[in-house]
Amino acid sequence: MHTQQQILDTLRLEQTGVPIYVQLREQFLRAMGAGALTPGDQMPTMRQVAVALRVDLNTVRHAYDDLEKLGALVLVRGRGSFVAEPAAALAGDVHESETDNLARQTLAAAAARGVDPLALANRIAALAAEKEEEFR
Template identity: 35%
Template sequence: MTTESKTIQITIDEDSGIPLWLQLRNRLIYLITSGYYATGDKLPTVREMAVDLGINYNTVSKVYQDIERDGYIVSKRGRGTFAHDGYRKHADAADNAADSLADVFIQQCRELGVPRADIVGLVEKRLKAAEG
């Protein structure tokens, strides 16, 4: 358990077409599920993260609230925000970071109203684009 926050291992691509908050959310989830942030490790404050990444405080705050609700972090008033393993308690919790990212992708597509068949087609299309 680290009481000092680690260096931020996040880059934001403003030209990617992916919303900044989603890039940040996905990267933080990856850093937690991959073990970069172990359970109990302190994360940067919302303000530190916003300044270091050059993005709006409210954007970072929204992401922290979102991933706290999903069990990836826990905030302790006056002490900070810490990586948490609450996400593992879900019956369908991912076994590894790649599964976790796939789960997040699927959830985001569903929130956008993308039908199941279109999600599969989208992944296949992006895989082909990445190969060629």
């Protein structure tokens, strides 16, 4: 678990043409994927992020709303935003459909960023293998 200040210190905005809220959302998702933010961790407040990065509060709110819709965050009124517990594993046709949808979204995002889809697939496989080793 990292402190909120440590998380704030890792956030960076770049002049790439990618909307700020998307940059924030992706950075938080990467932190979750890397284990820097784990289920139950309290997120920095939207105001803290806005002040630290000198951006509009509504921009940060947009990123947090997206994370909540993705199921990555849980908003607890009066307490703050917390990293959500992972969803239960899907099975059968629902699993196949969701996997297909996520793969298509990922391929579209890769194409938009100029990333080779086969290189991305290989990297995902390598990361999944690393995760599997951690649980053994």
